[in-house]
Amino acid sequence: MAASHYKYVIIGGGVAAGYAAREFVRLGVKPGELAIISREEVAPYERPALSKAYLFPHGFARLPGFHVCVGSGGERLLPQWYSENGIELILNTEIVNADLSAKALASSTDRTFSYDILIIATGSTVLRLIDFGVEGANANNIFYLREIDDADKIVEAIHAKKHGKAVIVGGGYIGLELAAALRINDLHVTMVYPEPWCMPRLFTAEIAAFYEGYYANKGIKIIKGTVAVGFDTNDIGDVTAVRLNDGRVLDADIVVVGVGAKPLTTLFKGQVIEEKGGIKTDGYFKTSVPNVYAVGDVATFPLKLYHKLNRVEHVDHARKSAEHAVKAIKASERGQNLGEYDYLPFFYSRAFDLSWQFYGDNDGKTVLFGDDNPSSAKPKFGTYWIKGGKVVGAFLEAGSPEENKAIAKVARLQPPADELELLKKEGLSFASKF
Ligand code: FDA
Numbered sequence: 001m002a003a004s005h006y007k008y009v010i011i012g013g014g015v016a017a018g019y020a021a022r023e024f025v026r027l028g029v030k031p032g033e034l035a036i037i038s039r040e041e042v043a044p045y046e047r048p049a050l051s052k053a054y055l056f057p058h059g060f061a062r063l064p065g066f067h068v069c070v071g072s073g074g075e076r077l078l079p080q081w082y083s084e085n086g087i088e089l090i091l092n093t094e095i096v097n098a099d100l101s102a103k104a105l106a107s108s109t110d111r112t113f114s115y116d117i118l119i120i121a122t123g124s125t126v127l128r129l130i131d132f133g134v135e136g137a138n139a140n141n142i143f144y145l146r147e148i149d150d151a152d153k154i155v156e157a158i159h160a161k162k163h164g165k166a167v168i169v170g171g172g173y174i175g176l177e178l179a180a181a182l183r184i185n186d187l188h189v190t191m192v193y194p195e196p197w198c199m200p201r202l203f204t205a206e207i208a209a210f211y212e213g214y215y216a217n218k219g220i221k222i223i224k225g226t227v228a229v230g231f232d233t234n235d236i237g238d239v240t241a242v243r244l245n246d247g248r249v250l251d252a253d254i255v256v257v258g259v260g261a262k263p264l265t266t267l268f269k270g271q272v273i274e275e276k277g278g279i280k281t282d283g284y285f286k287t288s289v290p291n292v293y294a295v296g297d298v299a300t301f302p303l304k305l306y307h308k309l310n311r312v313e314h315v316d317h318a319r320k321s322a323e324h325a326v327k328a329i330k331a332s333e334r335g336q337n338l339g340e341y342d343y344l345p346f347f348y349s350r351a352f353d354l355s356w357q358f359y360g361d362n363d364g365k366t367v368l369f370g371d372d373n374p375s376s377a378k379p380k381f382g383t384y385w386i387k388g389g390k391v392v393g394a395f396l397e398a399g400s401p402e403e404n405k406a407i408a409k410v411a412r413l414q415p416p417a418d419e420l421e422l423l424k425k426e427g428l429s430f431a432s433k434f
């Protein structure tokens with residue numbers, strides 16, 4: 001069978017693919033020129049909903065409610081939007097072979113595709129305990145969360161194990177958001193992670209102490225400094241207990257694991273230059289192979305502001321990198337120039353009544369300000385990161401939209417701040433001056 005040919009092909013149907021499609025339509029794409037090939041069964045959606053409103057006991061989010069681009073306040077792109085705009089949305093189709101020199105792709109269902117320009121938007125996949133050799137890690141009711149069918153399995157287990165015991169393995173984003181979601185669903189929740197405090201990739205010990213205290217007040221038990229080394233099961237293979245490295249054994253009806261993600265680059269190994277675990281790009285998301293772009297979680301791109309190459313596994317970058325790559329493609333077709341991507345890192349999370357935002361770089365000395373008592377009626381606090389006498393990063397819990405804008409501005413402008421005591425005293429009003 002002849003390969004289906006498209007001018008533009010996007011591999012992956014996640015956040016970046018959806019925002020890229022919208023940008024193509026904005027800038028002009030003819031019917032039949034663009035195809036999105038996705039392993040998932042559904043049109044691109046806002047993945048962050050899966051660990052938050054999707055798991056609520058009441059008023060939960062379900063598709064089509066959170067298809068892209070609602071997460072950034074834009075129009076929701078329903079499946080028919082793609083057909084109305086002449087975009088082929090090829091779902092349930094996993095690409096298993098990519099030959100970049102021949103510009104040819106093949107799916108597990110033996111379909112073949114060719115393209116003029118390829119955008120790699122395959123995102124990340126979860127790290128699995130089975131890959132670390134953890135005994136019993138393939139038991140029933142041990143869950144991971146990346147795609148919508150994973151979330152459906154967790155929802156089913158929440159209903160099946162009402163008031164049961166849940167163990168969360170991992171103290172990062174998934175760990176903190178899932179611990180809250182399961183607690184809201186009235187499960188008894190214990191978190192286990194190896195580090196001395198949660199989310200060490202971003203949080204300082206002081207920031208983490210607030211969230212750990214808040215979670216403890218909600219009845220969540222936290223066990224730090226150890227890892228799960230095995231799982232016990234009953235005669236039908238359901239998990240019954242988690243065995244820890246320090247000898248403790250925790251009863252469990254449900255286990256959710258969030259021990260990190262890795263970018264899906266396997267298809268392109270040996271064909272593109274990689275760096276820091278991702279596909280190396282320039283400031284236009286061009287890879288080392290002509291006419292091949294990489295966006296979202298898989299791209300290791302120049303963070304212009306900090307003069308370094310990095311990957312960012314967060315939704316704001318997935319959206320913006322996709323838009324920038326499409327702008328770059330269209331500009332080069334028109335012989336125009338586009339500025340390089342100049343990204344200010346932005347991460348956020350929500351759990352219980354809490355909501356934080358972070359902008360910039362979490363490098364250097366830190367100053368905490370505000371009320372970080374987890375037992376306060378309305379705690380509100382923040383942290384600045386100061387490097388080379390300048391504020392380079394800012395974190396805020398419970399900020400208003402204006403206040404979040406102010407900390408974003410500070411992180412971008414990097415104003416001088418020599419006196420840390422003064423900065424602590426000024427707190428949020430320091431950011432509001434700019
Ligand atoms: P994304 O993972 O969205 O999409 C990749 C797509 O490619 C998927 O559809 C996948 O099936 C498909 N694919 C992969 N290989 C394929 C192949 N060989 N053939 C065909 N299709 C293939 N960030 C944040 O800033 N705030 C937040 O609150 C959250 N919350 C959050 C919750 C949960 C549960 C997760 C898993 C992640 C988040 N994130 C987040 C991170 C954010 O969602 C993530 O950075 C973006 O989704 C990345 O977008 P991409 O398009 O790069 O990958």
Ligand code: NAD
Pocket residue numbers: 051124169170171172173174175177192193194195198199200201226227228257258259260261313314315347348349350
């Ligand atoms: P993560 O990197 O945020 O956290 C991984 C955590 O796993 C570490 O902090 C550590 O505590 C723990 N860990 C590592 N090895 C362990 C072990 N053997 N036993 C127990 N704990 C162990 O990764 P994640 O939370 O799994 O998130 C996966 C992906 O989803 C990431 O790309 C993340 O950015 C994304 N995500 C983002 C958000 C958000 O931005 N709000 C929300 C959910 C998911």
